[in-house]
Amino acid sequence: MIRFAQTTAEQVWPFLDFTHSLGRHINNLINNMGLPQRLLTDGSIKLSTHLVYEFIAALSHNEQLPMLGWQSGFHQGPIAFGSLSKTALKKPTLGTALNYLVKQVEQGASHANFFFKEENDHVFFCHVGGVPVKSKGYVHVESYVLAVIWSFVQLTQIQLETPVKIRMRSTEELIIPPCFELDRQGSSYSAISIPKALLEKKIYQEAIPTQPPTNRSIENLPKLEACKNRYPSLELMIEILQAYIGDPNGLPSIEHMTRICNCSKRSLQRELANIPITYTGLITDIKCETAKFYLSEGKDIHLVSRILSYKNPTHFSRAFKKNQQISPKEWVNKKTKINTKEYA
Numbered sequence: 001m002i003r004f005a006q007t008t009a010e011q012v013w014p015f016l017d018f019t020h021s022l023g024r025h026i027n028n029l030i031n032n033m034g035l036p037q038r039l040l041t042d043g044s045i046k047l048s049t050h051l052v053y054e055f056i057a058a059l060s061h062n063e064q065l066p067m068l069g070w071q072s073g074f075h076q077g078p079i080a081f082g083s084l085s086k087t088a089l090k091k092p093t094l095g096t097a098l099n100y101l102v103k104q105v106e107q108g109a110s111h112a113n114f115f116f117k118e119e120n121d122h123v124f125f126c127h128v129g130g131v132p133v134k135s136k137g138y139v140h141v142e143s144y145v146l147a148v149i150w151s152f153v154q155l156t157q158i159q160l161e162t163p164v165k166i167r168m169r170s171t172e173e174l175i176i177p178p179c180f181e182l183d184r185q186g187s188s189y190s191a192i193s194i195p196k197a198l199l200e201k202k203i204y205q206e207a208i209p210t211q212p213p214t215n216r217s218i219e220n221l222p223k224l225e226a227c228k229n230r231y232p233s234l235e236l237m238i239e240i241l242q243a244y245i246g247d248p249n250g251l252p253s254i255e256h257m258t259r260i261c262n263c264s265k266r267s268l269q270r271e272l273a274n275i276p277i278t279y280t281g282l283i284t285d286i287k288c289e290t291a292k293f294y295l296s297e298g299k300d301i302h303l304v305s306r307i308l309s310y311k312n313p314t315h316f317s318r319a320f321k322k323n324q325q326i327s328p329k330e331w332v333n334k335k336t337k338i339n340t341k342e343y344a
Contacts, residue, residue, distance in 0.1 A: 002261050002271050004236035005130045007052045009243075010043030010082035013216075014144065015056055018072040024063055033058060034256050036243045041216050043082060045243035046236075048260040049130040057137035067175050069140035073147025074177075077209050078155060080148045089208055094156050095199030098125055098149070117191065123199065124167070124191035125149050131262075139170035142190040149192050150179075155208060156201040165193040221245060222293035227285050231275055237261070238286065245290055250309035254279045288323045291316070296335060301328050 019026055030039060033055040038045055060068040072080075079085045084104055091097040102114045113128045127145045129138055146166055153160070163181035168174055169190045176182050180192075224242055228235045240260060244251045257279065258265050272279055287308045294304045305316035321327045326334070 002237075002263050002267065004234075004240060004261060005049035006046040006236055006240060007049045007130065008043060008082070009039045009045045009047055012039060012047065012052055012055075013043065013082070014072045014076040014080045014148075015059060015068065015140075016040070018068070018075040019059060019063060019065070021075065022063075026059060026063075029055070029058060029062060031249070034252070034259055036247045038243055038247065042221075042243075043216055045221075046239040047243060048240055048262075050135065050262040051260055053129075053131050053135050053137035053141060055137070056140045060137070060140055067143070067177075069143030070147050070175075070177055072140075073144040074151065076148070077151040078148065079209055079211055080144075080151075088152075089155075089203065089205075092202055093199065094152065094194075094201055094203060097152060097203060098199070115189075117189075118196075119193075121196055122193045123196055124193055126189040126191040128169070128189045133169050134171055139168070139172040139174065142168060142170055146180075146190060146192050147177075152203075153192075153194060153198065155203045156198055157204050157207060158198060158201055160195070160198075167191045222290045224286060224289050226289050227282075230285070231277060231282070233275065234272075234282070238282075241283075241286055245286075246307045251283050251286065284319060284323050288320055291320055291328060292331065295328060295332050304328070 016026065027037070027040070030037065033051065035047060035051060035055055036045065039047065056068065060066060065071065078089060081088070081101070084101060087104075088097040088100045091100055098116075102116065105114045113126075115126050117124045117126055127142060127149075129135075129141055131138065146168075150164065162179050164179060165183050166176070166180045167183045167187045167190060169187055174182065183193075221242055222245065224238055227238050231238070241251060252260060254265060254268065258268055261268060263271075268279065272282065277285075290308060291304050294307060295301070299307075301313050301317065305313045308316060310316035310319070317328050320331075324331065
């Protein structure tokens, strides 16, 4: 069974923000790596974790930033985890804040994991990434996580003896900031050592950096609940596809989807055949559910066909009618009559 590991866009923003702070422009790279342009503005969308790791690796290579993970984590500090950070930082102590992160990640769909391991008078805050350790970009993600957790520790305003001991799971060449000491014992996780006594220390709210103003927002995208209910085993895949609605490049081709899923075309086709559905059929269903969402909002057929990357409204109307057994115009008229009766 194919694993559709997800990452929300806001978890990628610290890497983008640090790169932008250097005056670099990366829109073309986002496009070339097959990520949706909506990544830049909507933090709620779900992305392929595998594709995100590949993107971060390419960003580090193209911009010659070998310490991209460390630098992004230190640059953003404790607010780097977005909405997760916002709630965690309201907790009274370091221990309760970190425990909140552990509990929330357990409920996610990224296949990543946070957990604690106790060793004598220290605990290790541990991280296992959502993709195999040999994946491109893994070292940048794990170093980013350790840098952010270190920034949480610093909010207690307790001076620790440096360097602080860390463990890293990555098989890539490691570059470690001078504030850390690498524990070279083999490990199945990445981790940072924290004295147990520090977990009871309060977080100083005045030390939390403020979030800079941004034009980012959450867009009102179709939820595609009908598709998710029809194909429950594909829910995570459908959520990833949702991010490409209205993208200049349209919804992903099956070749693009194999990159998103990190699988072969044959494996993807076999997975879909078990449902049963073809990839083309799934995309058509998503387009039709999306069309109904926008038509019900009052958007005209010409605009909806353009959002869904049809060549012209005629092609859109033909595909919609074949899938729904009713034309878009007829569907709108039927919907209008139903709404009129409800409010009569």
